[in-house]
Amino acid sequence: MATQVFQSWGxxxxxxxxxxxxxxxxxxxxxxxxSGGTVLPFGNGRSYxxxxxxxxxxxxLGAQxxxxIDFDPATGVLRCEGGVLLHTILKLIVPQGWFLPVTPGTQFVTVGGAIANDVHGKNHHLAGSFGNHVRCLELLRSDGTRRLCSPTEHTEWFDATIGGLGLTGLITWAEIQLKRVANPCMDSESIRFRSLEEFFELNAASERDFEYTVSWIDCAFEGKRLGRGLFNRANHAPAVIDTSRLPKGLPATLADTAKRVPLTPPISLINTLSLKSFNTLYFHKQWNDVERGLVHYRPFxxxxxxxxxxNRIYGPKGFYQYQSVVPPERALATTRQMLQTIAHSGMGSFLAVLKQFGEPRSRGMLSFPQPGTTLALDFPNSGPKLMRLFDELDRIVLAAGGRLYPAKDGRIGAAIFQAGHPQWRAFSEFVDPRFSSGFWRRVTGQTSGQTSGHAAENP
Ligand SMILES: Cc1cc2nc3c(=O)[nH]c(=O)nc-3n(C[C@H](O)[C@H](O)[C@H](O)COP(=O)(O)OP(=O)(O)OC[C@H]3O[C@@H](n4cnc5c(N)ncnc54)[C@H](O)[C@@H]3O)c2cc1C
Structure with a gap:
């Protein structure tokens, strides 16, 4: 038996x-x-x-x-195993004029992981989530049965597996419809906004003409500076680009030049002082209120x-991410209340993202995205003080009819999860009896020996 220590991204x-x-x-x-032990697919470990x-x-070990399996450069239909990384797919498809239909903020996730969390990207308002672009997948259950699931075959298994947190079985392979692009560049604008009202106005004015929208939001200040940030909107660049608009030294193809954090510092490098100074510098990083440019898709x-x-910069105690979504009618007041609460606590980090999800409906029974505003923030793990802040944020999100993202969570209790995902009970009928996770046991109130779900009937 090979025992290995696994840790969450946080x-x-x-x-x-x-x-x-x-x-x-x-x-x-x-x-x-x-006998009776449970399993769970593990992708590339990017869940927090x-x-x-x-x-x-x-x-x-799903990434193995x-x-x-197949790629048709004429139609952009790609079939691959569940452990293929989005990074590997991009290297194959971009030179052939194709792109991922939806991508999260890291390319180091597997296709299986992207489906199991039904991940969303900056184009949610137009494209929905990853599962909306999966044509079919194969699901392997612990009893050896295999199901070919798609929008027309074994539909209910398809809908349970998209956003199904790896609990319905192993996705051995999937077929995805890619989208056409002319080149690897993005035509992007960064716009400074000074209030939440301005953010919502900019968003409403951008959603139709810009495929990608996302904002960095300053979570460090109360008062007049509350709700300020930078609104980013972009489209894939057209076939003919003005190369003089490319930043100096940036070729249209970019080599992999990632640096690595060499060690885990003994304490978190993020604290209230560094956060306030960093956020002030970042808010003023651009000379003009609006800056436009061509960028390679990777830094974008x-x-x-x-x-x-x-993730090592937070030190050995690590960090939590908190990601919520609240419905549009309560979004302005609720986001303001959350930001006030966070700024008042003096906690939070530079990594704070605000994005408006759109109408496209996610297929998954447990998919996180729903129309409304999503706020995602990292918090250095400061123990009970942080848990008290999270309890307060939970109350605000639930009162607004919102929910939290399981991929980012490592602490919520059953009541919060079940209120945000009322379909969880119907979903549990599809859980493979030999599959389980720490998250699932916690949010359904099971102990680690228990399993849930029905034995699979024949496909
Ligand atoms: C820097 C960063 C930015 C991110 N940005 C976003 C974002 O913008 N939007 C977003 O939605 N998410 C985002 N995430 C979260 C990330 O996209 C998800 O957590 C993703 O699911 C991780 O995939 P993974 O391959 O690492 O899988 P893991 O984290 O290892 O597993 C994720 C889930 O997938 C299941 N799984 C994995 N492989 C299979 C398989 N073959 N069959 C069945 N189930 C499987 C696992 O059981 C688990 O439930 C971000 C994460 C990071 C670190």
Whole structure:
């Protein structure tokens, strides 16, 4: 039995697991050595909390299924195994004039992980989430059955598996519809805004003409500076670009030049003082209120990937991310209340993102995106003080009819999860009886020995 310590991206959870390798997508699932033990697929470990961990059980090393199966450059239909990284896909498709239909803020996630969390990107208002672009997938269950799931076949299994947190079985392969692009560049604008009202106005004015919108928001200040930030909007660049608009030294193709945080500092480098100074500098980083430019897609979509293992800057105690979404009718007042609460606490970090989700409906029964405003922030792990702040934020989000993102969570209780995801009980019918996770046991009130879900009937 190979035991290995796995940790969440935020470093706050570190647990030994039995690690089960996957030799081929055609092979049966390996099962843990002890009888009745549970398994969970593990992708590339980019989830922040325990939704990808299974303490006391085993992890299926999903990233080992990393082969392309088929790619048609005429139609942009790609079929690959569940462990292929988005980074690897981009290297294949961009030179052939294709791009991912939806991408999260890191390219180091697997296709299986992107489906299991039904990840969203900066184009949610037009494209919806990742699952909206999956044409079909194969689901392998612990009893050896395989289902081909799609919008027309085994639809209910398809909808349970998209955003299904890896609990419905292993996604051995999936087929995705890519989108056409003319080149690797983005035509992008950064606009300074000074209040939340201005953010919502800018967003309303941008959603139709800009495929991608996202904002950095300053969470450090109360009073007049509350709700200020930088609004970023962009489209893929057209076929003919004015190369004089490219920043100096930036070729249209960019080599992989990521740096690595060399060690974990003994204490977090983020504190109230450094946060306030950093945010002030960042807010004023651009000379004009509006700046326009051509950028390569990599710094545009994946700024954090330029610094590998950036999660170490929070020190050995690690950090939590808090990501919520609240419905549009309550968004302005609720976002203001959350920012006030955070600024008042003196906690939070530079990494604070505000984005408006749109109308496209996510297929997944447990998918996180819903129309409204999503706020995502990192917080250095400062123990009970931080947990009290989170409790307060939870109350604000739930009172507004919102929910929290499981991929970013490592602490919420059953009541918060179940109120935000009322379909959880219907979903639990699709959970494979041998699959479980630390997150799932916590939010459904099970102990680690218990499993849930129905035994699979024949496909
Ligand atoms: C810097 C950064 C930026 C991010 N930005 C965004 C963002 O903009 N939008 C967003 O939505 N998310 C974002 N995320 C979160 C990230 O996209 C998700 O957590 C993603 O699911 C991680 O994929 P992974 O391959 O690392 O899988 P893991 O984190 O290892 O696992 C994620 C889930 O997928 C399941 N899983 C993995 N492989 C399979 C498989 N083959 N079959 C079935 N289930 C499987 C696991 O059981 C688990 O439930 C970001 C994360 C980071 C670190």
């Amino acid at each position: 470093f706050v959870l570190r647990e030994p697991h039995e690690a089960l390798g996957l030799s081929s997508r055609h092979a049966p699932l390996p099962m843990p050595t002890g 909390g325990d939704s990808n961990l299974n303490p006391g059980g085993a992890l299926l 299924l990393d082969r392309f 979509f994946y700024p954090l990937d330029a610094l590998l293992e950036w």
